[in-house]
Amino acid sequence: MNNSRAKVQSKKRKQNILLNGSIAVVFLLIAGVSAFIFLGDNENQAAETSEEKTIAEQVQENSGVEDENEDSSDQGENNELSASEIESEEKENTDEKNETQSSEEVEEKKKEDEQKEEQQKQDEEKEEQQKRDEEKEDAENDRETASPQDGEWKPVGTKQTGEHVSSYEEGSVDWNEKLKAAAYATGLDTSTMTVWWVGNDGGPQKSVVEVSSSAGGQAEYRVHMEWVDKKGWKPVKVDEL
Template identity: 45%
Template sequence: MSKDKYSRLKLQEKKRKSNLVLNSAIAVVVGLIVIIGSFIFFNNEDSNIASEDEEQSIAEQHLQSNQSEDENSDSSDQGSSEETKQESESVSLKEAEEKAEEQAKKEAEEKAEEEQAKKEAEKKAEEEAKLEEERKEKEKREEERKEKEKREERKEEERKEKERKETEEEEESNSESGSVATNPSNDPEVEEVIKNKNWKPVGTSQTGAHASSYDEGTVDWDEKVEAISYATGISASDMTIWFIGNHEGSPQKSVGTVSSSGSQTKYRVYLEWIDGQGWKPVKMEKLVPGA
């Protein structure tokens, strides 16, 4: 039993030594690991510190360079700004002068255009006034020409009418020989007395009881003139009336003295009223010149 106990003790001792050796080896390995790790760590830290110092130095140099450049840039910018400002002021002044010149030129052109337009308007107004005056003068001449033509036409118609009546009277006189009696007169103012049996009343537009009128322009007056024209052959428009009045105090008898316009020969015509038929010539006296 003592032997077994000894063997166990020896085995335990041996195992203890083995564990000690193993633990020592482990401690050595751990120590080496720690040493190597520390070495690596400190080398990296130094490298990082050096790198950081180098980077800081580079950054400071770069910062100084930037500051210098900024100062130069600020100085340059300030100078450039002053130059730009001066140039801008110069350009603005030049633009203002150009704008003022352009405005003055524009105003001068507008004024010239207004004056030109005014002159043209005045010229046009004068031309229109002249044309209007010429037109009125032309119309006036045309009216005068037409009026003259009308007067000539009326005269021609009256002349033809007079010739027609004279022709008719002559034809009646020739066809009715002995119906017209021409006799001398004892009156020193009368050259001859003429009576025509074929004289008839000239007709009338009057109705009712007849009232003789010696007012020019009345119906009865105009019918007296028509009867005198019928007897003498002188148209009413070519007739100069010297007198028309009552004869022998009778309202149904009248007498008128007339002549042809521009003629010295006068005729005195005696009229009688025929109811419903008008005035009828009954005797005509040819007066001596100057009577």
């Protein structure tokens, strides 16, 4: 009886030990599997994290390179744009300078032309005035020479030689010298003077000539003259008609 109980108890202890061992093995297996799973997940997560980190770094590096390239490109474009703007501005300044220079040259040339024209006009006026003054002076001299008191004229000279014979033939030497004396006494020009009459004035060596400054309606002057031997005809009186 006691032996049977002892066997039964011994059998129960064995069963308990076996059961506890089985439970321990199960726990160990569970712990191992859990550890394996946990470690595997950690390694995968670490690998994924590392891979993600590597990808992120690469993306960031690529982004940095692209940004740098973009910055370089933008800087290059800005430099090109700046250079283009500078060149355009320099060209505009040069064009404005050339245009200003050209305008100044045109204005200066215009002023020079105006000054030349003004100087030429003044010279012409001065020359005309001088000419008028000379003509006036010559006329006054001629009038002074042609209009002295009676008997103060001088003989006009002659080409005739020998004994003088008064001639009233138009175109003869004596005729021409009478006209010369008349022009001398009146201040007229023999080339434009109109001769109205040439005749005797009361003696063989005295003559009278009626003349005018143009071919008007009548004579303007009557010149009385006398012959001076070897010196020609000498005006002695001028009548204004």
